[in-house]
Amino acid sequence: MSAPLSSRALGRALLARQHLLARSPLDAAAMVEHLVGLQAQAAPEPPYLGLLSRIEGFHPTQLSALLESRQAVRIALQRGTIHLVTARDCLTLRPLLQPVHDRWLRGSYAKRLPDLDLDAPDGAAPVAALARELVEAEPLTFQKLGPLLAPAFPRSEPAALAQAARCALPLVQVPPRGVWGRSGPAAHTTAEHWLGSPLDPGPGLDALVLRYLAAFGPATATDVQKWSGLTRIGPVLARLADRLVRLRDESGRTLYDLPDAPRPGAGVPAPVRLLAPFDNLLLSHADRSRVLPEEYRARVMTVNGIVLGTVLVDGAVAGTWRLDEDLLTVRPFEPLPQAALPGVEEEGARVLAFVGAVDGRVVVAAAE
Structure with a gap:
């Protein structure tokens, strides 16, 4: 076996595969598929900002068009969280990840669903059958779906019934949810109904x-x-x-x-990048220290489950950033190297231009 890989070398390999060492000419659909989806529980900005940091010349309409034309969808997948994926990946990934949803439902809602035997195979099937009829007749929010299910399952909580439907069915969020510049409730229908295709059977x-x-x-x-x-x-x-x-x-x-996957080495320069809130880079390893120093982890991932936008300097998280209207504020954890400041300004200006903040400013606050 070869010499051990340092944390820095692992970080450079990850950044290369994430197209964060150099931006890519891939189109939005190809990048979304390469990343096996984008974490997307916060709507709509994070997936768009995630592609902005990785694709040269990316414009928000490129992703919005995929959602509106049903070439991409928002659906609960990895870890049971909402991801934005292509239609093809939706139909393949959702059945593969069914055990994740089954386990989460049993662990979180079993006591609130006494009408169901969640330890039995297909224990949520009665809810799924009725919920499918309802959401395929009209896309529904969980707040509307739960009360509609409740008469058939009188001992169970309506909110828990909606979650049982979420876990048992491949429910996608329909536009305008997730479309750039628009807003809308998280209304759901089944992937099969929305996409006009069955789930991958194998x-x-x-x-x-x-x-x-x-x-x-x-x-x-x-x-x-x-x-x-x-x-x-x-x-x-x-x-x-x-x-x-x-x-x-x-x-x-x-x-x-993979034998031929890029492993560029610890000495390869890594440019400054602003990562989106909930960026996949920070959520896809048990040991995140290759890009997120452990001492900063609690300052990026809050106790209420929020993952802040972060600043990468020399390949590692060095602070957070936040956009408030026309002001983009970078908050470093330690004083940033002088050589990194032009990159921070350039990346901040890129985000401001992307969101249409023509008179925007980038401010680097004092280290916290």
Whole structure:
């Protein structure tokens, strides 16, 4: 086995695959597929800002058009959280990730759903059948869906019934939810109804793991599990052994990777980048220290589940940023190197231009 990879070298490999060392000419759909979706529970800005940091010349209409033409959708996938994915990935990924949703429903709502036996196979099927009829007749918010389900399940809480439907069915959020410059409630219908196609009847977990490594590797089995929410990934990696290389980090942990995936080395320069709130870069490994120093983790990921927009300097998170109308404020954790300031200004100006803040300003606050 080769020499261990340092945290810095792992970070450079990740940044290369995320197109954060150099912006890409890929179109929005191709980038969304390469990243296996964009974390999107906050609507609508984070996915758009995530593509802005990765694609040269990206304009918000490129992603909005995908949503409005049903070539992309917003749906609960990895870890049970909302992701923006292409229609093709929606139909493949949702059945693969069903165990994640089943486990979450049992752990979070079983006591509030006494009408259902969630320990039985298809325990939520009665709710799913009725919910499918309702949301395919008219897209519904969970606030409307729950009370409509309640008469058939009188001992269960309406809000919990809506969550049972969310977990049992592939529910997509329909536009204008998630469309740039517009607003709308999170109204749902089924993926099959919205896209006019059935779910993939035989999706392959091997292919999902290989795609994860292409976008996020090198990685441990635990990293893959953290990203997906699935368990028992070790046997999958063993099955793929002849298609992978085995590496190790400085702690001796086994890392898996694609043989020809970029691993540019620790010395490759990394430009300043402003990462979107909830950016995939920070949410796809059990050990995030390759790009997020552990001492800063609690300052980026808040106790109420918010992941702030962050500033990458020399390949690692060095602060947070926030946009308030025409003012973009960068708050570094330590004084930034003088050489990084032009990059911070340039990236901030890029975000301001993207959101149409023609008279916007970038301010670097004192280190916190």
